[in-house]
Amino acid sequence: MEIEDIAQRVLAGDRRALARAITLVESARADHRAQATALIDRLARDGREALRIGLSGTPGVGKSTFIEAFGLMLTGLGLKVAVLAVDPSSARSGGSILGDKTRMERLSREARAFIRPSPSQAQMGGVARRSREAILLCEAAGYDVILIETVGVGQSETMVAGMSDLFVLLLAPAGGDELQGVKRGIMEMADLILVNKADGDLKAVAARTQADYAGALRLLRRRPQDPEGYTRAMPVSAIEETGLAAAWAAMTELADWRRAEGHFAANRAEQARAWFEEEVRAGLLADLRRPGPAQEAMARLGAGVQAGEMTAVAAADEMLRLLGRG
Amino acid sequence: MEIEDIAQRVLAGDRRALARAITLVESARADHRAQATALIDRLARDGREALRIGLSGTPGVGKSTFIEAFGLMLTGLGLKVAVLAVDPSSARSGGSILGDKTRMERLSREARAFIRPSPSQAQMGGVARRSREAILLCEAAGYDVILIETVGVGQSETMVAGMSDLFVLLLAPAGGDELQGVKRGIMEMADLILVNKADGDLKAVAARTQADYAGALRLLRRRPQDPEGYTRAMPVSAIEETGLAAAWAAMTELADWRRAEGHFAANRAEQARAWFEEEVRAGLLADLRRPGPAQEAMARLGAGVQAGEMTAVAAADEMLRLLGRG
Known part of the structure; x- marks a missing residue:
């Protein structure tokens, strides 16, 4: 077969x-x-299990350079590394902004690395399912670390955090004002904040930025899934390849602690449940797009609303009645 | 009654x-x-009709100051202005980052102005419906201009653009690198880009930023809903209150042209249809949360997935069968 x-x-x-x-x-x-x-x-x-690391960062933060340097360090340690891109915006813009393998030329030539760009025609719901399944496939293929990268838009970060064991936020050195640009919700979601570009002229700014974030994080309530006194902000330089080993040490230490305390398995169980609920929702909605009476009624009522013959809410009530609900 | x-x-x-x-x-x-x-x-x-203006801008761009200055200019012209905030993140963070009326103290004291902060406990789907209905209510109350403000996260911008006649992007003066931070999809969605803080030390940077965006916009394909040669980037200063009248002139000119060409009504009709489709989707999903056999089956199967007894996909298939679909 x-x-x-x-x-x-x-x-x-x-x-x-x-x-x-x-x-x-x-x-x-x-x-x-x-x-x-x-x-x-x-x-x-x-039943193979990799460490799933979600990685988010806005454009310009040096994410590709970081993933290449970090990935090469991991393959150098003998680990197998898979890189998956999750880019919900590719559906709208008609092409992935996360680009292709040429961004990470050295890493893509590594035998122990596997790089998969995001598909170019996907919808939000579809992206989540496909990404989760791609993660399972990479795990089955024996990859030790799966980096799931996304761009820093709120929705996609939540999605990627929901399929990762660790969620890492990659940030650029910035002035105090710009700290506000990172929302509290995203900061609370992050297991580790890495301030990239801690090199050359930006080294001092990066150190200050890292200290600012560390300070901001200390003001947040400690989460049950973090050990006491856990520091969550570190400086790295993807170009000079510094801080990468320390970042990896922090990640493995956190993951080990969570495994020992039961948080790791509990998180995966909770994620599986959330996936189930998403699948049910997606399945219900898929009916409306499948050729048949439901799709025809949607088209007919939608045309009526568009023509101004009925309000959106009244037409929706009618449609839900036709579906035997509402 | x-x-x-x-x-x-x-x-x-x-x-x-x-x-x-x-x-x-x-x-x-x-x-x-x-x-x-x-x-x-x-x-x-x-059947009263206001001009619905969606307004997006990242934190720190001076959105509140802009809305206050712009709103006061409009009330000064004798127009009635409503300000609605759409903040999908308020559900996650437990509080609106868009704050309350105190942000716009002068405008809130105006008899011709109405300011409504975003509700603090809402879900994405709920936000859209409530915002659309709040818009209809403001229209019925005779407001001439409705400013629908949101923060610059991808999903909420798409949502707000989907309920506006014009979509305005408020940006801060920035170096060439940061232009990349604004995604092509968002730029294409914008009917007008306003570069704020064109004052004091930032005046020259703002002018350059505006020229950069104007240049970038010229490279995009002309949209059918824009007149030939339409310029879509302008500098403004909310603090010095300059450029506001020019921005309003550009908006009304564009709206008038679209009304004359039929784009205005076509856009509203299309938005009504999209609203209908959203309502149907929301109604289908609401069943799963309503007390009854569906909710009980969701809980039972969800617990099974969480306990590792079945996969998310298999449980979802079972649930959809129970609902008579899939």
């Missing part, structure tokens, strides 16, 4: 098979979807 | 009645919801 063949090759760590499997879970075709579900189901039984 | 009484007072321009009506549409209670729907339905028949 073809699915079993792909599964075997993914489990053996074959990167081409992994890429093909991810293409399968990214497909919107119904037959592909069924195959993808079967494949995920087959591979989930394997 | 009480609803008719509120409706009459809103139509008469009574600000206390308007505030009360908005509180009603913001309520999650089922009986309030029914009253709100009746009220909206009653008032929608009136």
Whole structure:
């Protein structure tokens, strides 16, 4: 059977098979979807577990450079590293702003690295499911660390944090005023804040920025999933490759502590539940787009609203009645 | 009847009645919801039309100062101005970052102005519906201009643009590098870019920033809803109150052109249709949270997923079967 063949090759760590499997879970075709579900189901039984690290940063912060330097350090330690991009904006702009492998040329040439750009035609709900499935595939393929990168827009950060074991925020050195630009909610979500570009002319500013964030973080309530006295802001330089080992040490230490305390497994269980709820919501909504009476009623009532014949709310009530609800 | 009484007072321009009506549409209670729907339905028949201006800007850009100065200029022209805040992050952070009326003390004392901060406990879907209904209420109350402000996070900007006739992006003077921080999708969405703080030391930087954006905009394809040769970036100073009249002239000119060309009505019709589709989606999802067999099955299957007894996807399939779909 073809699915079993792909599964075997993914489990053996074959990167081409992994890429093909991810293409399968990214497909919107119904037959592909069924195959993808079967494949995920087959591979989930394997039980391999990577450290899933969500990584967010606004454009210009040097995220690609950081991922390349950090990834190379990890592969240098003998670890297998997968990089997945989650970019919900690619649907709107018609192309991924996270770009392609050429951003991380050195890392992409590493045998122990796997880089997957975000698909260019996806919707918000679809992005989450596909990303979660791609993570499972990378885990099955034996990757030790999965970096799930996203851009700093509120919604996508929440999404990526919801599928990661650790959530890392990469920030640029900045003046005191700009600290306000990072919202409290995002700061509270972050397990580790890295201030990049701690090099050259910006070294002093980066140190100050790091201290500012560390100070701001101390004012926040300690979260149950953090050990007492845990420091959550550190300076790094992706270009000079400094601070990377310290950042990795902080991440593994935190992950180990959470494993020992039960937070790690509890977080994954909670994430699985949230995924289930999302799948149900997505499934309900998918009905409206599938050819059939529901889609036809949506089109007819939508045209009526557009023509000004009825209000949006009245038409929605009518539609929900037709669906046997509301 | 009480609803008719509120409706009459809103139509008469009574600000206390308007505030009360908005509180009603913001309520999650089922009986309030029914009253709100009746009220909206009653008032929608009136057919008053304001200019709905969506306004987005990141924290620190001087949005409150701009709205106050711009609003006071408009009330000075004899226009009635309503300010509504749309802040989806307030649900997560537990409080609105857009603050309250004290931000705009002078404007809030104006008889021709109405300022409504965003509700503090709302969900993304809920925010959109309540904001749309609040807009309709302000229109019915005879406001000429409705400023719908939001913070610069991708999702909320799309939402606000989807309920506005014009979408204005307020930006701060910045170096060339930071231009990249504004995503192409957001730039394409903007009908007008205003570079604030074109005053004092920042005047020259603001002029350069404005020229940079104007240049970037010229590279974008002309949109059908814009007149030939339309310039979309201008400098303003909220503090020195300069450029405000020019900005208002650009907005009214654009709105008039769109009215004449049919784009204005077509946009509103399209927005009404999108609203209908959102309402249907929200109604379908509301079932899952309502006490009853669906909610119980969600809880039971969710617990099974959390306990690791079944995968998220398998549990979702089961749930959709129970709902008679999937």
